[in-house]
Amino acid sequence: MEGVGRPALDTEGLVEEFGSAALDTEGPVEEVERAALDTEGLVEEVGSTAVDREGLVEEVGSAVLDTEWLVEGVGRAALDTEGLIEGVGRAALDAEGLVEEVGRAALDTEGLVEEVGSAVLDTEGLVEGVGSPELDTEGLEEEVGRASLDTEGLGEGVGKAALDTEELVERVGRAALDTEGLVEGVGRTAFDTEGLVEEVGRAALDTEGLVEEVSRAALDTEGLVEGVGSAVLDTEGLEEEVRRAALDREGLVEGVGKAALDTEGLVEKVRRAALDTEGLVEEVGSAVLDTEGLVEGVGSAELDTEGLEEEVGRASLDTVGMVEGVGRAALDTDGLGEGVGRAALDTEGVVKGVGRAALDTEGLVEEVGRAALDTEGLMKGVGSAVLDTEGLWKRLEEQPWIQRGWWKRLEEQRWIQRG
DSSP: OBBBOOOOEEESSSSSSHHHHHHEESSSSSOBBBBBBBSSSOEEOOOOOOSSSSSSSSSOOEEESSSOOOOSSSEEEEEEEESEESSSSSSSSEESSSSEEEBBBBSSSSOOOOOOOOOOOESSEEEEEEOOOESSSSSOOOOOOSOOOOSOOOSSHHHHHHBSSSOOOOOOOOEEESSSSOBBOOOEEEEESSEEEEEOOOOOOSSSEESEEEEEEOOEESEESSOOSSSOOESSSSOOOOSSSBSSSEEEEOOOOOOOOOOSSSOOOOSSSSSSSSSSEOOOOOOOOOOSSOBHHHHBBBSSSSOOOOOBBBEEEEESSSSSSBBBSSSSSSOEEEOOOOOOOOOSSOSOOOOSSBOSSSSOOOOOBBBHHHHHOOEEOOOOOOEEEHHHHHSSSHHHHHHIIIIIHHHHHHHTTTO
């Protein structure tokens, strides 16, 4: 299969020079333009959203995933859970190795992060010269500009985003964190894991107590949140009238607006970027990634392998749970994906109402729009560029890509000849 335009599938051989949405489950994929998937071989010079779970990804443009090997020179949203990432642009994740000269949103849970730009998380190592939103739970931070975190020491005279885990922070301006004491009259992004937060402006967190009259982004992991405005988390209790970015890991969230995460319970009427690794997510919008099921507050194309991020934005992955009504680029390898929009992958479950470039290798795809792949199941009401090696084809002759002469090429393929 050479010179194929979009949504090509080659399950046994070699795919070269594909346009978009190329899949090669056994061999190497080279020079793929966009949305290339190679689960066993090697992906090189891929344009966008390339996935290579076993091999090596180099010089990839956007949304690259390499869980076992080494990713170098990656542009944006690079993921390397075992190896080493160097020279990564934005949203780089290196769970085991070393991240250097990372631009923004770099995560290094075991190694060392140096010269990082923004939104850096280093739970075990040392962060020096970091710009904005840095976290260092075990090591030492020096010359940090904004949003600094010091879990063991004492922050005095800090302007913005001060963290003091043992003392008491009062009347802090923005992004104040107090894990043991009490925060009162806090403006924005207040964090109080043991005490009580009252009349908080925005992004308040109270893991043990009760948060009332919170306006936006309130988090209560143990207690009860009532009348919350936006971005609320309640892992044990019940949330009512929540608007945006709600997270409820144990309880029930109803009427949630945007970016909701519910790892154990039930999320209904969620709009965008919802992740539910254990429960049920309905009417979800777009794109969430969390391999363990505890992502909160993530911005764009970020991965938290241990579960400490909030408000995930785009490009999401749910490898264990069930995603329903997902918008774009949703991946559910073990659960169930329903109402998926674009580039949805469900290798174990069932995908229903899929829009474009959906892949379901084991389950059933129904009402698929364009470029849907179902290698084992059955497709009904398929639109355009659909491959079903065992099931049923419908309305294929009416599609533009058939009329442009692709039918002759398709007839030559093995999966066409098999009926």
